[in-house]
Amino acid sequence: MNRDPSDQGMGEIVRTVARWLRxxxxxxxxxxxxxxxxxPGGGFEGGIVIACVFILLTLAGGQDLGLSFFSRRAALSxxxxxxxxxxxxxxMGMWWAGGAFLQNFIGTSEEARFSLFSAxxxxxxxxxxxxxxxxxxxxxxxxxxAFRIDAASEKPEEExxxx
Amino acid sequence: MIYSLCLLLILVGLYGVAVSRNTLKIVIGLxxxxxxxxxxxxxxxxxTAGSPPIMDPGTTATDFSGSAVDPLPQALVLTSxxxxxxxxxxxxxxxxxxxxxxGTFDIRAMTRLRG
Amino acid sequence: xxxxxxxxxxxxxxxxxxxxxTSHLLFAVISVGAVGFLAAIAFLLLGAPDxxxxxxxxxxxxxxxxxxxxxGRDATSxxxxxxxxxxxxxxxxxxxxxxxxxxxxxxxxxxxxxxMDRIADAPSNTYLQDGLADTxxxxxxxAVLLDFRAYDTLGEATVLFCAVLGTLAILRRKARVAPSPNxxxxxxx
Numbered sequence: 001m002n003r004d005p006s007d008q009g010m011g012e013i014v015r016t017v018a019r020w021l022r023x024x025x026x027x028x029x030x031x032x033x034x035x036x037x038x039x040p041g042g043g044f045e046g047g048i049v050i051a052c053v054f055i056l057l058t059l060a061g062g063q064d065l066g067l068s069f070f071s072r073r074a075a076l077s078x079x080x081x082x083x084x085x086x087x088x089x090x091x092m093g094m095w096w097a098g099g100a101f102l103q104n105f106i107g108t109s110e111e112a113r114f115s116l117f118s119a120x121x122x123x124x125x126x127x128x129x130x131x132x133x134x135x136x137x138x139x140x141x142x143x144x145x146a147f148r149i150d151a152a153s154e155k156p157e158e159e160x161x162x163x
Numbered sequence: 164m165i166y167s168l169c170l171l172l173i174l175v176g177l178y179g180v181a182v183s184r185n186t187l188k189i190v191i192g193l194x195x196x197x198x199x200x201x202x203x204x205x206x207x208x209x210x211t212a213g214s215p216p217i218m219d220p221g222t223t224a225t226d227f228s229g230s231a232v233d234p235l236p237q238a239l240v241l242t243s244x245x246x247x248x249x250x251x252x253x254x255x256x257x258x259x260x261x262x263x264x265x266g267t268f269d270i271r272a273m274t275r276l277r278g
Numbered sequence: 279x280x281x282x283x284x285x286x287x288x289x290x291x292x293x294x295x296x297x298x299x300t301s302h303l304l305f306a307v308i309s310v311g312a313v314g315f316l317a318a319i320a321f322l323l324l325g326a327p328d329x330x331x332x333x334x335x336x337x338x339x340x341x342x343x344x345x346x347x348x349x350g351r352d353a354t355s356x357x358x359x360x361x362x363x364x365x366x367x368x369x370x371x372x373x374x375x376x377x378x379x380x381x382x383x384x385x386x387x388x389x390x391x392x393x394m395d396r397i398a399d400a401p402s403n404t405y406l407q408d409g410l411a412d413t414x415x416x417x418x419x420x421a422v423l424l425d426f427r428a429y430d431t432l433g434e435a436t437v438l439f440c441a442v443l444g445t446l447a448i449l450r451r452k453a454r455v456a457p458s459p460n461x462x463x464x465x466x467x
Contacts, residue, residue, distance in 0.1 A: 037415035040217060040327040042423065044245055048335035055342060079442065083435060090432065102428040104413060114220050119415040122424045132435055133245065136442045137339060140252040143449050144343055165280060166386055168287040170379045172294055174372050179298035181368040187303060187348060191310050194340065195294045198317050205324050211390035215325045216406065218416040228406035232325040233392045235402050238422040241329050242434045248336045249441030255347050256448040
């Protein structure tokens with residue numbers, strides 16, 4: 001497949017630094033997702049930060065570097081996993097605990113406040129939401145921004161089929 | 164008075180959508196309208212000398228509910244911003260496809276009704 | 279406080295006018311990015327740190343998508359005289375909507391007087407007072423998003439999913455090897 005030469009990404013320094021930084025930014029994104037109920041953050045914010053890691057890799061090293069870390073098929077399955085996690089917790093609130101749809105059925109105790117394992121279903125929902133948002137944004141970016149067309153070679157085919 | 168500045172932002176975006184002949188400029192006009200609306204919603208929920216709606220271990224519930232800003236518009240605007248990004252992706256995909264079909268971004272050239 | 283927000287809003291207005299009026303597409307995209315960053319600063323000053331984080335991240339991704347969509351293509355805007363009739367009609371239309379909007383805005387409460395002070399049994403009062411006790415989450419915005427109003431979050435996840443599916447469906451490319459004459463006849467019907 002004809003690859004545009006400007007799709008190879010940037011120079012060697014940028015690529016190496018991006019490869020070093022990806023672990024730190026990923027750790028920060030996971031921290032924001034998990035501590036969403038204590039500090040500002042949550043599923044949306046952390047998901048966007050995690051998506052930015054992959055976008056940084058794609059911009060610095062071309063599509064090869066970005067997709068080697070997280071392929072499109074994996075992104076599609078993570079979108080579904082995140083959504084199904086959300087829905088599974090919602091249904092469990094109704095069937096298993098006998099309450100309403102999306103009820104917070106894992107109880108919370110008084111002394112566990114302000115710690116990581118508190119607030120019932122909220123951290124788990126945050127994880128599902130973060131997975132979904134991160135994978136969606138990464139998939140959209142890979143398909144849109146790495147999409148290269150060659151208008152000159154497309155025209156003869158288009159005219160033939162449209163007339 | 165500051166609400167009318169937000170209204171003016173929304174109107175500038177609407178003018179951009181109505182007048183532009185470039186599909187990407189139409190997308191930019193929609194983005195400006197979204198920014199205006201989000202700013203308006205968060206301005207409505209502000210309380211004078213209020214604190215962010217996140218509790219510290221030291222405060223009591225009654226103190227906190229007397230001094231925090233409104234959390235409901237913030238939750239709704241958060242949802243709206245992420246949805247706006249998804250819609251932007253869809254619009255950009257449409258612009259790219261239109262460019263591929265017609266060879267230009269100009270909407271005056273897009274006169275075919277089918278395909 | 280209101281002066282700082284007013285100055286930020288004024289800068290956003292200038293950026294928006296530049297973005298709409300300029301004929302160079304890259305300038306317009308950068309101006310929209312500037313408007314978004316100023317909005318993030320305004321959100322931070324108005325006591326909304328969650329919204330500010332999301333706004334900055336989304337603005338960066340927006341800029342990247344828009345710039346990558348314009349690079350390598352015939353990127354300058356449509357040139358030529360804009361017809362006067364079209365511009366005057368658009369300005370009249372927008373001014374009429376503005377007048378109606380101002381009429382509606384005159385019923386708004388003063389800046390800084392939030393709904394919790396005016397109405398005693400507003401939902402926000404319940405969220406702020408019983409949020410920590412009912413859900414166990416100190417971050418009330420997360421508690422509202424994922425416990426009190428989790429159904430809206432489920433709807434938002436659905437909308438994001440549909441937008442991604444739509445983008446993938448629009449940009450899907452089938453390999454065109456060698457179009458046969460039969461295929462042309464079917465396509466043009």
